[in-house]
Each structure stands twice: as C-alpha cells, then as structure tokens.
Amino acid sequence: MSLDEWHTYMPTGCSLVLLEIGLAVFDESDNLISSKKFSNAIDSYLSLKNGESPQELNQIIEKLRSFENISVNDRNIDLVLKDSWRVNLMPYKR
Secondary structure, three states: HHHHHHHHOOEEEEEEOOOOOOOEEOOOOOOOOEEEEEOHHHHHHHHHOOOOOOHHHHHHHHOOOOOOEEEEOOOOHHHHOOOOOEEEEOOOOO
C-alpha cells in the first residue's frame, strides 16, 4: 500500500472520553478503539486537575497517534494534550 493509499484509509478524528472509572477512545463511527480503567480514580482525576497526565492517559496515547484530531469531553484533558495534539473540546450535548 502506498503512502497516498494509507492516508485515504487513515482515520482523521477520534473522541477521548473521561469517565468516572477511566478513559475511552472512540473513532468517528463511535466504535470503541481503546479503554483504560483507572487504577486509582481519585489520584488520576487529581493529576488531571493539576495539569498532569495520569499513567492511564499515557498508556492510551499510543492509540491516539494515528488520528489527526482528537475531541475530548473534559477541559483538563484538553489542557494536558493541547501542546502535543490537535485537540478540541466536545460540545456539551455529545
């Protein structure tokens, strides 16, 4: 497969969703790509609130590399990822 053909098949966007128990990544068709349960939900949440990347987010980042755009449902994830990724905050209704 040529590079041009690969870019035709390469997904352009995904959604990274912060849940109470962990993180989930969905493709543009809302298919689950990856998920990671927090080993300690309180510590992971506090890490995000302090502008740090919890280990569960670091573990899921490899799955995000194939996407050009990442939509997130949490302002803190947006702030953590925005320096390295093209990230946008999801509208509230999604």
